[in-house]
Amino acid sequence: MLDASTVATKKIYYDDPYAVTFVARVVSFEDGDLVLDQTAFFPEEGGQNPDRGILADCSVADVKIKKGFIHHYLKPSEGEAMPDLKEGDLVTGTIDWDHRFSNMQQHSGEHLFSGIAHTLYGCENVGFHLSDKEVTVDFDRFLTDEELLLIEQRVNEAIAHNVESRVEILNGREAEEAEYRSKLALTKDVRVVSFPGYDACACCAPHVKRTGEIGLLKVVRAIKWRTGIRVTLLCGGRAMALFDRDHEILTRTAQYLTTSVEGVYGQVVKMKEELAALKAQLRAQAILSMRRKVAAVESGGGNAVIFETEVETEAARDAVNVLVEKKSGYCGVFIGTDGTGYRYIIGKRGGDARVLNNLLKTRFGARGGGQAAMVQGSVSCTGDEVRALFEEIGE
Ligand SMILES: [Zn+2]
Known part of the structure; x- marks a missing residue:
């Protein structure tokens, strides 16, 4: 076992967030808990869920970081077996790229959203969660529908501009002098991820190289949260899937009502009013019939x-x-x-x-x-x- 105070797992995703397959040496392996000298697996950290994938031909159920070491928890799926590994062995790992790339899209989209919200309205991102379904971001100030729409538009402009991201490791003094979000009283080196012109933020996760890869960003929900607001976002394929679903529902409803998509709302309002009038008429008739x-x-x-x-x-x-x-x-x-x-x-x-x-x-x-x-x-x-x-x- 290596000394945790001097050695930590090398994070391949820091240098190359696009690394899918890698080879690493076993540091320790006990009860399915595998620690390697380096890994492309992003652990559960900073509100983001961990990568999925395969290590030594066995599924990885969870990835956590403890005292600088990244622990991969192996759990054989059907047809797989728990590998027999010892310190010093070489293993091959492959991350689930679709899952990872989606996370990179969501996460990078959130950076743009928070950076632009900060620039336009001075609000701070005080909470972040990235699940396999959606991203939620908490801000310390409430944002109106119009403000959210403007931020969303600016984010999509930033995506269209295809800006290249930059990662810098700033030492203590550099970090003190630099301008970036999530500025904490950090004594160690700070990893600052920037999308020049839009955002700079201290962050440990993998991001897209260029904003164009985010594809698109859509705000899907916003609720009052403490003194501010909790905004739910979807990016890339997830935003497209939502659009596909909603478009399908609307198109089917429009066909059913023999109207256009634009006409659906007016038609539904009209039908609801007609239904209420008919119900009132039926009630009046029932009363009359009983009175007879x-x-x-x-x-x-x-x-x-x-x-x-x-x-x-x-x-x-x-x-x-x-x-x-x-x-x-x-x-x-x-x-x-x-x-x-x-x-x-x-x-x-x-x-x-x-x-x-x-x-x-x-x-x-x-x-x-x-x-x-x-x-x-x-x-x-x-x-x-x-x-x-x-x-x-x-x-
Ligand atoms: Zn980030």
Whole structure:
């Protein structure tokens, strides 16, 4: 085992972020935890997820950096075996380039976004996370939709300008004098990654050589976060995949509505308004229809019960309200069938509808409740049983 205080794993991705395959010597290997003298695998660091890939013909499940040493955690996938390695052996490694390049695109896009946001609006990037799905960036100041759009436009201009990135290692004094973001009280050498004209930032990750490789950047979400804002970004292939998905959904919706993509929103608004008007019309008709039934009930003493297969609760309640003005006894509307059971509303003018409700509960296990003037519930019994109960209870 080499001494961690004097030796650390050489980071191939510092000198060549495009290195995919490499050969390295084993420093230690224990329980699938492989440390090499050098590696092209970027570990989980600075909010970015680690590289994936293969080492000694075995899948790498995770990569972490501890005290300067990069640990590769091997986990054989189907058809693979845990390699038999000892100190000094040479191994070949290959990183998952598609995954890495996407990370380089997302990460470099984030640099441009944060740098331009800083230049235009003076906000500081105070949080960064790069997952396999998206990038989130936290800023200490809120940004309006217009501001976000302007930053996004400037980033895409920077991408089109195809600016070449620059990496410099500044020693303590140089770092003190230089202008860059993420300036911490660092005593050791600082790795500063620049996209001249747009951004300079202390960073440990691999970046694209030229901004054109980012392809495009899209802000997909922005939410208030503490005193500032959390912005979600997509770059390159991920942004294109989102565009493909949304375009497909919109095109299909437009075809379904027999309109253009531009016409979808107006059409949906119109349909929603029409639907609301139709629902209101149906409600009014249901109330009217129930009132006709109530009108057919003879006024005076005694109880009254009306059965309906299906009617909205609003119309049923209205019917009970009108019915209690005509009849002095219990007035009920039962909605349903003998097979499915009934929803019900029962009212009593100047009396207690809960008495009949309690009877429905004890006889048929009904569920429900309410005030003395009106109760509401559901019950599994037949219409004949309900009618018999209304006769039996009297007024
Ligand atoms: Zn970076």
